[in-house]
Amino acid sequence: MLEHLAPQLFNGLVLGAFYAIVGIGLSLIMNLTGTINMAHGSFMTLAGYLAFTMIARGSSFWFALIAAPLVAVVVGVLVERTLVRPLYTREPFYSLLMTFGLSLIAEEVYRLIWGANGVPLSAPAALSGAVSLGFMSFPVYRIFIAAVLVVAIIALALFLTRTRFGLRLRAAVQDTEMIAALGTNTQLLYTVNFGLGIFLAGLAGVLAAGMLGLSPTSGNALLMPAFVTVIIGGMGSLFGSVVGGLLIGLAISLTTLFVPAASEVAMYVLMAAVLLVRPRGLFGEEGIFG
Amino acid sequence: MNGRQELVTSVAIVALLALAPVLSPLVHLDISIVSEVLLFTIAAMSVNLLLGYTGLPAFGNAAYFGLGAYGAALSITYWHAAFFEAILLGTLAAFLGALLLGPFLLRRRGIYFGLLSIAFGQVFYFIAYRFTDVTGGEDGMNFPRPPIGIPGLHVSLQQTSFYYFALLVFVLIVLAFRTIVRSPFGRTLIAIRQNEARVRYLGLNTDRFIFVALLISATMAGIGGALFGLLINFAYPLMLDWHQSGDFVLTMILGGAATVWGPLVGGFIYVIGKDIISTITPLWQIFLGALFVVCVLGFPRGILGTLAALRPQKARSAALDPNAAFDPHAPVEIGRGV
DSSP: OHHHHHHHHHHHHHHHHHHHHHHHHHHHHHHHHOOOOTTHHHHHHHHHHHHHHHHHTTOOHHHHHHHHHHHHHHHHHHHIIIIIGGGTTSOHHHHHHHHHHHHHHHHHHHHHHHOSSOBOOOOOGGGOSEEEOSSOEEEHHHHHHHHHHHHHHHHHHHHHHHSHHHHHHHHHHHOHHHHHHTTOOHHHHHHHHHHHHHHHHHHHHHHHHHHHOBOTTHHHHHHHHHHHHHHHHOTTOHHHHHHHHHHHHHHHHHHHHHOGGGHHHHHHHHHHHHHHHOTTOTTOOTTSOO | OOHHHHHHHHHHHHHHHHTHHHHGGGGTOOHHHHHHHHHHHHHHHHHIIIIIITOOOOOOTHHHHHHHHHHHHHHHHHHOOOHHHHHHHHHHHHHHHHHHHHHHHTTOOHHHHHHHHHHHHHHHHHHHHHOHHHHOGGGOEEOOOOOOOBTTBOOOOOHHHHHHHHHHHHHHHHHHHHHHHHSHHHHHHHHHHHHHHHHHHTTOOHHHHHHHHHHHHHHHHHHHHHHHHHHHTEEOGGGGSHHHHHHHHHHHHHHOTTOSSHHHHHHHHHHHHHHHHHHHOSOHHHHHHHHHHHHHHHOTTHHHHHHHHHSOHHHHGGGGSTTGGGSTTSOOOTTTTO
16 A cells, blocks of 8 residues: 555655646736636646757756746747736736736747647656665655755745745735835836746746646646635735645546546646635635725 | 627527537537536636626636536545436535635635635645546546436436437526526625625625635636536546646636637637647647737637627617626626725
């Protein structure tokens, strides 16, 4: 039993770390501007495909791991400045609809450029193989993913709590008008915040491409669990997203082991249970989103 | 628009729809496509009740639409239900789905309600997708259109007679919808959109109003879905997917939020646009996405709302009328004060 259970638990945690980091990106954007970014998955896929192309053209995996998300950020910032920004003064619902449209366009564009079928993105030789721990063995690539995601989350937490810019971001979530009156350029805050969310999505997108494969819809497959992550963890809480993501990852991997057909439904059951006990989510802050 | 004008417009619209089986061959349009427009419009109207009138981002109505279709499909396949029984059971499935989800969805408002609708709506998608033995999984379910099931009438409807049946259902739903949004109940929904806190201060249990609105909306979507399943003799998981919900929302916004006829305008553009563009190019999805972007940035009040804004000032003073929200010519921004 243990030899099946332990790797499955580990896989669940890695999967959960993906949900967490995508959820954090969504949550950042949602908190500051009220935008539910339905195109978040499209940016993940974009970064994955860009990394695929870079590696195919001879660049190293390590370069692509950083460069592809950065290119996605450039695209994201352009989208934010031209299309999303005019909607900040309107009901948040409109930006949901708009980014939904963008994700439809993106999916078809990826299909045109990279084809409808999935393409493989293989991890470098240094990260292939497995580490044996006696009773079980871990694939090195998954350990690497877990490490990168943990570092990214810690770096983000430090950025938000320890730097002046991070403080301004959190202050703007509390009261945008006040922070604007105090002389902070809030438009810049919005743009950087959006870019930050996209960078996290891009990073997850490249890493996920090496583990889960790459297709025009692969990012969107991670989007729905990320929504559930945010709902379970609580809107506005970084720590909540981490806990929520890991919980869902575990729930999915355990049901896959015992009742494979119910693996997706498991996270919704979890979400329903959390909502009954705590409507604002496990670590949600009341007031930011009613 | 006064009562007389409205009556004339409505009669004209229904008369044109009644002539559709004669008119549509002239523009090389299959009558089943026009049936699809009507059923799609019913689903968009169900979104309109929640989003346009009550201000709740109903981004999960495909769940009820799909439950309607699957309810019909399952009852025909496993219980050999007749035509009306299948519609009834499909509608019941959608109603029960909303009864089940309602208590969870009601816990939140605003954009969070949208998030919950999207997420919970997907449950049914995964059930249909995963429980292959019962639902056929990704392949969906093919089923025949059963005989009507009234003693002495053992025929099943052909495409044209099906269209007239769909039109009858559509007209009844429009009448019911108009009655609902003009009733004290409907006015309360609009008040909730404008300022829910105030409605609560007046002593009304807004949760209860929203729950009833959700049940009505799901029932409408279920009827549309059951009939749509019977139209194409097919039920498939993507009917339940959030992309489908997004299309319903777009259809509603495109025509004009909080208007009685807006969804029909949107339904015509969406369904027929899709039919025409899909035959020319496989890139329909790019056009659809662009339509979302242009509609949100360019004319968020929809076609009917934007037309109203172009009218002379005199006509627009109607916007100050408390009944304005029911008037297709009164521009309405959705989601106020949630």
